[in-house]
Amino acid sequence: MVAAGNPVGAQSEDQEQAARYANCMDLIELDADQALEQAQTWADLGGGDPASHCAAVALLRLGHHAAAGEELESLAASLEQGFAFLQIPILIQAGQAWFLAEDLDRAYAIQTTALAREPNNVDLLVDRSMTAATVGDFDGAVSDLSRAQANAPQRADILVLRASAYRYLDQAARALADVERALAMDPGNAEGYLERGNLRRLAGDDDGARNDWVEAASRAPDSATAAAAQANLAKLDVKVE
Structure with a gap:
């Protein structure tokens, strides 16, 4: 017997979507152009947040840093409830995209916003330290790196x-x-x-x-x-x- 509220069809659709998302992200490592094309087609067909995320990461891999930053930042702010667990990873990627786009103020702001939610996230601390160091704030970089080191000795x-x-x-x-x-x-x-x-x-x-x-x-x-x-x-x- 299938539990109420968990129909087989819905479960199958979720599994299919998860598999498609994983395949799309894997394809970025092999052929980012093809991954972007597939993700955009998937998004047009109702792929939702997973399709949008894959497209944004493909843009980042292809070097379209500002465009990726825009897409990732927007996505993090509008995630469906079922994908809220992706918010911090997406904010990390958005910060990296703006860093690579040399918009350091925007990168730092995003990283600071994310750290307010996960103050001991080591990847975020390292990323913000690099942003701080790039603008000459080495005291800030040391502070972030010391907290990161305490959490990942x-x-x-x-x-x-x-x-x-x-x-x-x-x-x-x-x-x-x-x-x-x-x-x-x-x-x-x-x-x-x-x-x-x-x-x-x-x-x-x-x-x-x-x-x-x-x-x-x-x-x-x-x-x-x-x-x-x-x-x-x-x-x-x-x-x-």
């Missing part, structure tokens, strides 16, 4: 980001302590080697800086981290083969 990346913020605040001892902890926790962390190299260079230890930057470049080839390490090495007249 196993994440080396948070320590590396805080080390960078401390460096900009001319707090070299704290910066070095953070990056050393990060590398002890994650010896393969390329960003950690890049940051420690920066700190060693500022301390006048060119050999130590060189070694760390070479390590950073070798740990993450063809990455932004490697490019930064190579640029620093070039200033020391050193080339990595």
Whole structure:
């Protein structure tokens, strides 16, 4: 016997919609253009919030950051009750979209709004710290990263980001302590080697800086981290083969 209020047809439709949503999100990783086209067609056919979300994420992946930000922010404000659980993840994506669109005031405002609802959300804290650091508010970045680190003490990346913020605040001892902890926790962390190299260079230890930057470049080839390490090495007249 089927329980009252839970008809088989409705349950089947929910399952079908969930599967279609999952497939659409997976397709973004393979072909964002096709995912966007499918999501827009699905939305026109009544796909509702899942279709709109998939379309917005596809826009974000395709580099249409401002358009994605608009869509994600609007969607977060109008979610149907059954999809309210997606509000914070969508706000996180909206903040990231506006950050990438270089609308930092809007990114910060969205991140702050979301944090008022989930004050210990580590991803939100990290994202807002990066927004703060980009506008030169390194004290704010340290504050957010310290709260994030308290809630995710196993994440080396948070320590590396805080080390960078401390460096900009001319707090070299704290910066070095953070990056050393990060590398002890994650010896393969390329960003950690890049940051420690920066700190060693500022301390006048060119050999130590060189070694760390070479390590950073070798740990993450063809990455932004490697490019930064190579640029620093070039200033020391050193080339990595």
